Amino acid sequence: MSERSVRMTVNGEVRQASVEPRLTLADFLREKCHLTGTHLGCEHGVCGACTVMVDGAAVRSCLAFAVQADGAEVTTIEGIAHPDGELSAVQAAFRDCHGLQCGFCTPGFVVSVTAFLRDNPGPSDEEVLDALSGNLCRCTGYQGIIRAVHQAAGTLREAAGA
Amino acid sequence: MTAVEAATAGRYAGARVPRVEDARLLTGAGTYVDDISLPGMLHACFVRSPHARAAVKTVDVAAARALAGVHHVFVAADLNPDVREQWHTSIGPDGPETPRPPLADDEVRFAGDPVALVVADTRYIAEDAAELVEVDYEPLPAVVDYVSAGSSPTLVHASHGSNVIGEMAGLPASALQGVFDSAAHVVSETIYQQAYAAVPMEGRGLVVDYSRSTGDLTIYSATQSPHEVRLFCSRLLGMPEHRIRVVMRDTGGAFGQKIMVQRDEMVLMLAARKVAAPVKWVEDRRENLLAAGKSRHEHAAVKMAFDAEGAVQAVGIDFVSDCGAYPTPWPVGTSAVVGVLFPGPYRVPKASFAAKCVYTNTAGRSAYRGPWQFESLAREVLLDIAARQMGMDPLELRRRNLLRADELPYANANGMTYDRIAPLETFEQALQMLDPAAFRREQAEARTHGRYIGMGVSTYVEPSTPAFGYYATEAATIRVEPSGKVNVYMAGGSTGNSIETTVVQLAADALGVNIDDVATIQGDTALTGFGAGAAGSRSGSMSAGAIGEAAAVVRERIVAIAAHKLEAAPEDIELAGSRASVRGTPSIGLSLAEVAAMSYFDPLSLPPGVSAGLEASARYTTRAGIWVNATHACTCEVDVTTGAVKILRYIVSEDCGPMINPNVVEGQIAGGTVQGIGGVLFEELAYDQDGNPVATTFMDYLLPTAADVPIIEHGHIETPSGGPGGYKGVGEGGAIGSPPAVVNAVADALSPFGVTITRLPLGPAQVLDLIESAPGR
Numbered sequence: 027m028s029e030r031s032v033r034m035t036v037n038g039e040v041r042q043a044s045v046e047p048r049l050t051l052a053d054f055l056r057e058k059c060h061l062t063g064t065h066l067g068c069e070h071g072v073c074g075a076c077t078v079m080v081d082g083a084a085v086r087s088c089l090a091f092a093v094q095a096d097g098a099e100v101t102t103i104e105g106i107a108h109p110d111g112e113l114s115a116v117q118a119a120f121r122d123c124h125g126l127q128c129g130f131c132t133p134g135f136v137v138s139v140t141a142f143l144r145d146n147p148g149p150s151d152e153e154v155l156d157a158l159s160g161n162l163c164r165c166t167g168y169q170g171i172i173r174a175v176h177q178a179a180g181t182l183r184e185a186a187g188a
Numbered sequence: 189m190t191a192v193e194a195a196t197a198g199r200y201a202g203a204r205v206p207r208v209e210d211a212r213l214l215t216g217a218g219t220y221v222d223d224i225s226l227p228g229m230l231h232a233c234f235v236r237s238p239h240a241r242a243a244v245k246t247v248d249v250a251a252a253r254a255l256a257g258v259h260h261v262f263v264a265a266d267l268n269p270d271v272r273e274q275w276h277t278s279i280g281p282d283g284p285e286t287p288r289p290p291l292a293d294d295e296v297r298f299a300g301d302p303v304a305l306v307v308a309d310t311r312y313i314a315e316d317a318a319e320l321v322e323v324d325y326e327p328l329p330a331v332v333d334y335v336s337a338g339s340s341p342t343l344v345h346a347s348h349g350s351n352v353i354g355e356m357a358g359l360p361a362s363a364l365q366g367v368f369d370s371a372a373h374v375v376s377e378t379i380y381q382q383a384y385a386a387v388p389m390e391g392r393g394l395v396v397d398y399s400r401s402t403g404d405l406t407i408y409s410a411t412q413s414p415h416e417v418r419l420f421c422s423r424l425l426g427m428p429e430h431r432i433r434v435v436m437r438d439t440g441g442a443f444g445q446k447i448m449v450q451r452d453e454m455v456l457m458l459a460a461r462k463v464a465a466p467v468k469w470v471e472d473r474r475e476n477l478l479a480a481g482k483s484r485h486e487h488a489a490v491k492m493a494f495d496a497e498g499a500v501q502a503v504g505i506d507f508v509s510d511c512g513a514y515p516t517p518w519p520v521g522t523s524a525v526v527g528v529l530f531p532g533p534y535r536v537p538k539a540s541f542a543a544k545c546v547y548t549n550t551a552g553r554s555a556y557r558g559p560w561q562f563e564s565l566a567r568e569v570l571l572d573i574a575a576r577q578m579g580m581d582p583l584e585l586r587r588r589n590l591l592r593a594d595e596l597p598y599a600n601a602n603g604m605t606y607d608r609i610a611p612l613e614t615f616e617q618a619l620q621m622l623d624p625a626a627f628r629r630e631q632a633e634a635r636t637h638g639r640y641i642g643m644g645v646s647t648y649v650e651p652s653t654p655a656f657g658y659y660a661t662e663a664a665t666i667r668v669e670p671s672g673k674v675n676v677y678m679a680g681g682s683t684g685n686s687i688e689t690t691v692v693q694l695a696a697d698a699l700g701v702n703i704d705d706v707a708t709i710q711g712d713t714a715l716t717g718f719g720a721g722a723a724g725s726r727s728g729s730m731s732a733g734a735i736g737e738a739a740a741v742v743r744e745r746i747v748a749i750a751a752h753k754l755e756a757a758p759e760d761i762e763l764a765g766s767r768a769s770v771r772g773t774p775s776i777g778l779s780l781a782e783v784a785a786m787s788y789f790d791p792l793s794l795p796p797g798v799s800a801g802l803e804a805s806a807r808y809t810t811r812a813g814i815w816v817n818a819t820h821a822c823t824c825e826v827d828v829t830t831g832a833v834k835i836l837r838y839i840v841s842e843d844c845g846p847m848i849n850p851n852v853v854e855g856q857i858a859g860g861t862v863q864g865i866g867g868v869l870f871e872e873l874a875y876d877q878d879g880n881p882v883a884t885t886f887m888d889y890l891l892p893t894a895a896d897v898p899i900i901e902h903g904h905i906e907t908p909s910g911g912p913g914g915y916k917g918v919g920e921g922g923a924i925g926s927p928p929a930v931v932n933a934v935a936d937a938l939s940p941f942g943v944t945i946t947r948l949p950l951g952p953a954q955v956l957d958l959i960e961s962a963p964g965r
């Protein structure tokens with residue numbers, strides 16, 4: 027299959043590769059960029075484990091092709107913490123609230139919630155559940171995840187107010 | 189207690205200590221099997237049968253082999269002859285196992301049965317090539333309905349001579365006929381549970397890396413038991429166990445499905461020595477739903493006899509389970525547990541049971557969290573039906589029959605002796621949290637507005653921490669390194685059970701060191717002692733036992749060295765905060781680093797009889813399993829026009845013993861509970877009548893989402909077990925207790941219609957059917 031050159035910024039670094047048009051963005055990130063924090067739980071757009079940000083929007087990278095992200099700014103779970111390694115407010119909230127167990131779904135949740143709270147810093151309970159319902163977790167029963175979103179929202183609001 | 193408060197108190201067990209796993213898992217730095225990348229690694233893809241049953245006439249791999257980038261296409265004849273022995277340690281070499289050809293040879297026995305394995309440069313090419321493999325199938329009639337499978341002339345395994353895998357029984361039902369004939373009230377129903385499955389978010393997978401120069405095989409595996417993978421592989425290939433190394437760093441959920449090596453994994457092991465490069469296979473969701481195994485799918489005729497006051501006189505269960513074509517492992521023993529535990533935590537003087545397992549042309553049965561949970565489902569649903577028939581409050585009926593503390597230990601009618609449980613206490617605690625009287629008022633009020641709300645409870649007792657076979661022992665190595673930092677080596681491995689955190693907490697307490705000074709190394713057979721893995725809700729209590737044994741040896745040595753150096757009596761040395769000091773005079777002491785330095789760098793200065801080095805390997809063996817019990821109580825609303833069920837409140841009161849880490853305990857309970865809720869309301873691993881699977885994506889196999897689950901309210905009762913630290917196993921109970929609580933709540937909500945629920949699942953369509961066909965409609 028003829029290959030095409032793609033170039034994108036991933037977590038602030040320029041990545042360039044020659045890829046088959048059918049290579050998914052998820053596989054590009056995992057295999058060409060060695061960023062294996064983006065996980066594949068279904069490869070058909072339901073579980074959300076593969077969620078990354080493309081130009082700021084939460085996107086299921088199993089459904090996107092790498093070539094579609096040509097020229098884009100991509101943020102993966104590896105790019106969520108502060109540059110000095112300090113966890114982001116969302117990551118810290120997941121840790122504090124036992125929002126993860128096996129951790130397989132976690133990158134997708136953290137990225138989705140990060141984008142969600144950026145767009146909706148003061149969500150209602152219902153909006154939180156609605157936002158979370160696009161990601162599947164089989165370990166936690168969602169209990170700690172729901173608490174984590176509320177905690178992170180509070181932290182982020184405080185930081186914004188300060 | 190926070191970790192800091194705990195440190196001041198000198199004890200981490202009991203505290204909500206943050207998890208050591210989280211730093212890597214939150215930043216995308218975990219290492220799941222699909223994250224393993226080795227130089228030159230190739231990728232594998234299976235060719236799977238589209239038929240439930242068919243004769244395999246020919247397999248033409250020429251076109252697939254010719255595709256650029258394809259290295260191998262293996263069929264049964266290439267790999268199956270290499271099998272030396274295949275048996276799981278829990279069953280033993282002489283168990284009555286199902287014949288398990290790694291790749292299907294002359295016959296495929298379920299849709300998804302692996303027929304060929306393609307190995308190629310990339311997963312994409314392997315998938316392309318798999319499409320090019322031409323299999324000439326001759327479809328054959330399939331055994332799909334398990335209820336009639338036992339008497340079907342069509343056989344799933346002709347060599348077995350019958351579709352009945354095996355049967356086990358206790359007292360025959362006929363022996364209790366007299367009791368049932370003379371009872372004031374008898375209730376009997378046949379209760380069915382649909383097929384559903386573990387469905388971990390990460391599927392199964394492994395990377396095999398065989399070195400032709402050294403003859404060593406390294407396997408990276410998504411597993412609950414790296415040591416069992418190694419043992420199984422050594423038998424399969426006839427390779428010495430110590431030439432195989434199995435590594436698992438992070439496993440993305442398992443819930444029983446990843447305890448045992450299955451056929452797909454056997455194929456990779458067999459292929460390893462034939463491919464001159466490492467090979468990775470990671471199943472996709474479709475494969476997981478097709479071939480990783482199904483669970484539940486069973487029914488039983490159950491009955492109970494009561495006296496005029498509602499005291500249970502006798503119970504009986506006749507249980508049949510669908511085990512698919514290739515159950516892993518032999519399923520009959522577990523099915524007997526359904527019968528043995530059917531009396532539950534109640535005063536039941538007499539019980540009968542029979543259990544039967546049958547083959548069908550569907551995915552094989554595999555273990556899933558609380559594999560015998562049908563006993564609780566059937567018993568608790570039947571109790572509610574009985575209460576309605578007798579015109580009694582279901583709560584009162586339970587209260588009258590639940591075992592009281594003063595009756596323990598209590599031998600159930602099938603010979604199981606329960607002890608150190610608190611069924612009535614968890615029941616009362618859950619009800620106190622629920623406030624049934626207030627709910628009944630709310631319910632009556634709601635009904636006047638045409639709203640149907642209901643409440644349901646369930647109570648169960650389950651065995652954890654099995655004390656038989658290889659489950660009965662666990663090893664730990666504790667090494668205080670020369671700098672005074674501590675490493676704890678255990679079989680373990682993170683599958684979502686927080687076992688790294690647990691081990692670090694327990695070891696810090698056992699040695700009197702600060703938690704930050706302790707790390708743990710797990711999930712690598714080359715580094716850790718043999719252990720059976722995460723199964724049977726055993727990890728917490730067995731880890732406590734093993735750490736206790738190893739720490740005792742290390743402590744004794746630390747104390748001897750410190751006493752000698754400080755010129756104090758060993759009895760007066762206290763270990764706390766990573767220091768050995770003289771009791772009452774904390775300023776006189778040595779840091780653990782100083783003791784370690786003496787031990788490693790100045791061995792000639794050690795007191796007589798104390799050997800150099802600060803490490804010990806030890807093994808704990810348990811002689812008695814640990815009983816755990818809980819009560820689940822929930823309320824729900826049923827929308828009688830759409831059939832949708834919404835859980836309103838959910839309460840779990842579990843007698844979990846003292847908690848090592850309440851976050852972990854509650855996380856396990858919640859996770860299991862939500863899996864059980866999913867099992868009742870959403871999930872079904874369904875097949876059509878020809879044996880075609882109809883749920884092979886997450887569009888058809890519906891998992892509960894955050895929007896579907898209630899906030900779970902936890903009550904804890906802490907009756908210590910007889911095991912190490914008094915701890916109990918809580919990994920499985922949530923999935924046992926929740927299905928009957930939800931069913932009973934739905935039935936209660938719909939009681940004005942007079943519905944009786946005996947079939948799962950309870951999706952909207954089924955709920956509407958129930959209402960449609962209800963007598964009181």
Ligand code: FES
Pocket residue numbers: 065066067068069070071072073074075076077086087088089
């Ligand atoms: S892997 Fe992309 S949504 Fe599931």
Ligand code: FES
Pocket residue numbers: 125126127128129130131132162163164165166389440441684
């Ligand atoms: S933490 Fe395991 S799937 Fe969510």
